Amino acid sequence: MIKRIFRDAMMAGSILMTGVVMASSLVLPSAQSLAGQWQLANGERQCRLELLAEAQHDANGYQLRDRQQCLKGIFNAEAIGWRAAPDGIALLRADGSTLAFFSRDGAVYRHAIGAADGLTLTPLR
DSSP, X not given: OHHHHHHXXXXXXXXXXXXXXXXXXXXXXOHHHHOEEEEEEOSSOEEEEEEEEXXXXXXXXEEEEOTTOHHHHHHSSOOOXXXXXXXXXXEEOTTSOEEEEEEEETTEXXXXXXXXXXXXXEEOO
């Protein structure tokens, strides 16, 4: 009976430790590490965006420059900011809500992985 309790306790501890390790493996990148020129692209269109490290207080994120007004044409809404996440980058509306989320996939970020739109966000470094 004691062996069984010990074994169950060890298994539970192992499961908890695995969850802690997995949760801590995702790191939130800094705004400075992501700031710079980016290309938003799908099969037909390519646009340049600039992610800035300066705060965009209204959107609770950082400033985004879309000189070509490309995002408005793609999403039918304006993005004024961006925010880093451990697993990607969110483009933000003026009220701070997420307009689009791009999940990290190696060196590229993909909008709705597996979606038909094929939108990617790639750093131009």
